[in-house]
Amino acid sequence: MYERGRLPPSRLWELAKHTRSDLQAFQRRIEPMFQFRLDGTIHNETVAIEHFYLTTLFMHTFIITFRPFLIIHYSWKKANNRTADSNVPLTLPTEMWWLPDACQVAVQSAQKLIDFFTEAAKRSTVVRVSFKISPSQLPKTISHQSCLIS
16 A cells, blocks of 8 residues: 555555455454454453553554545645635545545544543553553543544
């Protein structure tokens, strides 16, 4: 996916879908072995350090894989805002039907990572000490309203 040269967005989408499928297969294999989830869900009172590191690595892999689509979306929107009438809503070309879904994977992965990190820091002294976080620095709630893709 990050090979040299420029790939068309549709090819990037195909590679990202394949990577997502591989990650989900890895998730199905690894979760029973470690007895924790990699999707950001915490079921225990505390968070083991291996849970913390594997989950953050897993989530970052999703973010890195799908981040190019946020850039593609932004570039397309910026290019079309220059030429479009401001009263007419922008509509993606039909061949880019997959772009909002790809962007949502990146955004949702980032949201889950933020939520997981916050909850892990609340529950785990090891996480707080490792990252030099005091309990007073942790938010009570997190709002993701500004992260919506349109």
